Amino acid sequence: IGIPPKSSRDVVDGSFTYSLIVTFESPEAQQKYQDEAVHKLFIEESSHLWTKVIVYDSRGI
Structure with a gap:
């Protein structure tokens, strides 16, 4: 769980207010x-408690 960094970089x-990073061993585990x-x-x-959820799915390379 995290919060936005204090950054001036564009x-x-x-x-966002909070973030959660979840990793899975496989697509089946995610499902x-x-x-x-x-x-x-x-x-x-x-x-x-929220008005919007954004999910960024990705696969390791």
């Missing part, structure tokens, strides 16, 4: 996380 996106009941419950119970 290329740094500081438009399992998405389908987990506890994940869905968290979204249901907490979505009133």
Whole structure:
């Protein structure tokens, strides 16, 4: 979990309040996380706390 850096660089996106980085061993593991009941419950119970969610998916190279 993180917060935006204090940066004056134009290329740094500081438009968010909090960030969360999650890594998975495989696409199947990510899908399992998405389908987990506890994940869905968290979204249901907490979505009133945010107005926007941005997801940056990427694969290691």
